[in-house]
Amino acid sequence: ETGVTQTPRHLVMGMTNKKSLKCEQHLGHNAMYWYKQSAKKPLELMFVYNFKEQTENNSVPSRFSPECPNSSHLFLHLHTLQPEDSALYLCASSHRDRSSYNEQFFGPGTRLTVL
Amino acid sequence: QQQVKQSPQSLIVQKGGISIINCAYENTAFDYFPWYQQFPGKGPALLIAIRPDVSEKKEGRFTISFNKSAKQFSLHIMDSQPGDSATYFCAAQGGSEKLVFGKGTKLTVNP
Numbered sequence: 001e002t003g004v005t006q007t008p009r010h011l012v013m014g015m016t017n018k019k020s021l022k023c024e025q026h027l028g029h030n031a032m033y034w035y036k037q038s039a040k041k042p043l044e045l046m047f048v049y050n051f052k053e054q055t056e057n058n059s060v061p062s063r064f065s066p067e068c069p070n071s072s073h074l075f076l077h078l079h080t081l082q083p084e085d086s087a088l089y090l091c092a093s094s095h096r097d098r099s100s101y102n103e104q105f106f107g108p109g110t111r112l113t114v115l
Numbered sequence: 116q117q118q119v120k121q122s123p124q125s126l127i128v129q130k131g132g133i134s135i136i137n138c139a140y141e142n143t144a145f146d147y148f149p150w151y152q153q154f155p156g157k158g159p160a161l162l163i164a165i166r167p168d169v170s171e172k173k174e175g176r177f178t179i180s181f182n183k184s185a186k187q188f189s190l191h192i193m194d195s196q197p198g199d200s201a202t203y204f205c206a207a208q209g210g211s212e213k214l215v216f217g218k219g220t221k222l223t224v225n226p
Contacts, residue, residue, distance in 0.1 A: 004158070040124075040218060041218060042119070042204075042215070042216040042217060042218050042219070043159070043204065043216040045213050045214070048213065056213065090158050090159075092158070103149070103161050103164075104161075104214065105160075105161075106158030106159050106160065107158050108156065108157050108158050109157075109158055
């Protein structure tokens, strides 16, 4: 595997279900990100992890719970979601260095539908 | 202040034509301006980026024009090809802060 991979690619869940999205980066990066991409809206940054520590939570509802066990893996745990949470969830990674600008490499995303 | 405004929302161009997408920002702390390209079923990928110390950057058929005083930057795609059909996002970043994205432009290049 190369780059940033995400599983599953598609997920349909009910409002009472609990599911998890998985992201893995094979680039040796030290930062990982979750974004939400909805139609006709800018990409919304949800969470940032730097060296496994959460450095940003962009006012995301608690029904989204991130987990970063190591610098290569990132999870997004989902529970009691709402239909308006249906979107494409993108994971990205970068080599985060305060002295330079970091290109973010994106995975293909998980298309989530909440019924 | 954190917004990046992108236009147009969609663009249809004939093969061989020039595609132009515009972005504007307010935050003067932004000093890195990348463009991302996204094909259906894929995540965004960095296409080209510019810093405000230059007014133009060209890579192949893709050119970024930057106007610091107007706080605007644009992407020009010369000799547009059907394979360029994708959604394009401009973004802006200041220092090590997060990337702020525009809403995207869906480009269709007709054969």
